[in-house]
Amino acid sequence: MGRLHEKVAIITGAAGGQGAAEARLFSREGASVVLTDLARDGLNDLVSELRQAGGRAIAARHDVTDEAQWVDVMRLAESEFGGVNVLVNNAGTISRQGIADTALDAWYRTIDVNLTGPLLGMKWAAPVMRRSGGGSIINVSSTAGLTAHNDAAYCASKWGLRGLTKTAAVEFAEWGVRVNSIHPGVIGGTTFSRNSAPGHAEAGRRAAPLQREGAPDECANVVLFLASDESSYVTGAEIAIDGGYTAGGTLWMRSKLRDALAAGEIV
Template identity: 45%
Template structure:
């Protein structure tokens, strides 16, 4: 059963072939959104678009490296030419690097910042003219619980996700009277391929799961549901907020 909460809306989702991105795309399609799916994984992207269309949805795929301003311009041109409008931007593309301060390589630092932080800014910059023209638009940026609290590791990742949190807030203030809401989602430990190496460990070697009061990893679909709320009109008075979906991890 679907409620068509995004009926008629056009949504651009980056990182669309990842665990959270794909779950979000499939949920948005079921809720009536017309989709522009963006990722660097061309074959997986095409397969996702076919899967959505085979189940009655509408999806266009664009190959996009979110760290490239030129590729962002091309993606937005596709949105404009295909649909003429944009209601929702979901910045879901992201990569992780686990070392701490001293062990992080400079090239790894630069790549994480380019994708997670710069990519989010480039996406909002490129999409904002269409979003502002819409007058009732939503941006959902993907941060992390590691954009809220420290872990003693993943220095580049944490720096990038903390930046996404405050970038979202400053954009929310800037565009609050221009018809664009901007919020961030902060997943905890979610069972996706990006952290499979952690999920494959056992017992006390899974400290974040042990510290999560619900004592389990979350599902990508549970993050997609949070994305749906922020994308739709039910959250019409929500901007500049942090929606934490972490099983209670940051509650103590």
Template identity: 65%
Template structure:
């Protein structure tokens, strides 16, 4: 039995690294997937490959910042597949500026995509999910929603998304909708990762107790679990997927430093 058989799942940012992995995994597990992103050409390509593998897919160009776009995306799910059971608020953007250099336009863009976009998604998808008997919402935050990150707007937006997830989990519990956030660390094969500052990736890898970055498939597997009926008692939770970084990256680095000091390798 496929784990998502009979479910309809809407995934935003589906043309990106994690979103595409989620689209492929959900479709392979029997879900009908509705894929949205700003990047229509990439969605068309991804959708064709999912269809060739026997998956059920619909897609539309969609900017998560606007209500009309959300109405169209949810309506597509209802018309093509008869309802909606899961929403993956995965679309995201970043500013890469500290507070001192933050431009107001970048601040608003980051908040609008990462926070307002997810709020609008829940506002428009939740009634359709209620009408389908309930379901699951997964909000993709970040380790930047658990601790400090050099990007001020990104950090603020991802902490706010974590808080919004808690509110939503209580508001929608009566509609049988679970709402959880996930908090990835550095994830390979994404535009976020490719476009990062020089040295950021390697420094990040060395600070992770597992000594490696994560993959889009590993994130997709967590999202699939939370969206599936295997997670029916989990709501309002925040789950890090970061190789142990948020649990104890500082402790792990301190132990390395302790060993190096004891061996006389650092002054």
């Protein structure tokens, strides 16, 4: 029996990257999945793939900033699959603007997608999960929600999501709904990494004690654990998936700098 046997899971931003990896893994583990993203193009192929493999999957066009569309997604999940047990608030965007460069439209868009989107998702999913006998919400933050980051809106949104996660964990505990956040570092094979600034991925690899970037499947495995009953006593927690970057990345970099300075390789 799969680890998500008889569970219904909604995954936002599921057209590619981590969301698609979670969709494949959840489906293999027996979940019925509702996959949402801004456009249905990539989603339809993924749904066909999952159905051909024997899974139960459905796609919905969904902008996570639109409250009415969240109501529609809940209705769809309930009418197609009879309830909701898992929500992965995975959809995200970036601004790439420092504080001095921040344009307000980019600020508001990033806060809307990364913070208001998960807020709306929790607002509408938690009561459905309560009626469905309980559930698990996983909010995809970032190492930028644990440290400083050179993108003001992204950093603020991901720190905000971390706080919102703990608030939701307390608020929804009596409904049997657990809420946790994950904090990926540099994850390859995603649109985020493909669009990153020159040197970003390589710097991310070198700054992580494990000396490599992560893969979407490595995030999906942690999300699966949080979605499943195996994590039944875990709520309000934050899990870094970053190759040790936040645990020791600065110490690691300082040691590298010390060695390079001592060797006269840099001044």
